[in-house]
Amino acid sequence: MMQISEHNRANLYTENNLAELFEVLDELHSAASDGQLNTVTTMNKRELVALLKDVIYTAQETLQELNKRDTRREEVRRESVLRVVEKPRSDQQSA
Numbered sequence: 631m632m633q634i635s636e637h638n639r640a641n642l643y644t645e646n647n648l649a650e651l652f653e654v655l656d657e658l659h660s661a662a663s664d665g666q667l668n669t670v671t672t673m674n675k676r677e678l679v680a681l682l683k684d685v686i687y688t689a690q691e692t693l694q695e696l697n698k699r700d701t702r703r704e705e706v707r708r709e710s711v712l713r714v715v716e717k718p719r720s721d722q723q724s725a
Contacts, residue, residue, distance in 0.1 A: 655685075 658678075661670040671678060 658667075658670060661667050667675070667678070673681070
């Protein structure tokens with residue numbers, strides 16, 4: 631796996647870069663659909679399937695982490711909500 635410095639990381643995951651990733655996968659899909667994989671990759675089918683499974687796994691794990699963090703944030707938000715309640719009247723306090 632490629633190591634990325636902290637300085638470059640913020641610039642790596644931009645909308646444009648992720649759009650390029652999608653475009654590459656889309657072109658790969660088109661070539662596979664047309665039976666023309668050899669025009670877009672030198673990888674054999676077994677290598678390509680293994681790589682795509684890794685990409686899918688990583689994407690699914692990333693989605694789970696994002697959803698998990700959203701869930702945690704929502705739980706913290708619910709726990710830290712300030713609730714305003716009416717102060718009991720003095721005649722209700724002694725009851």
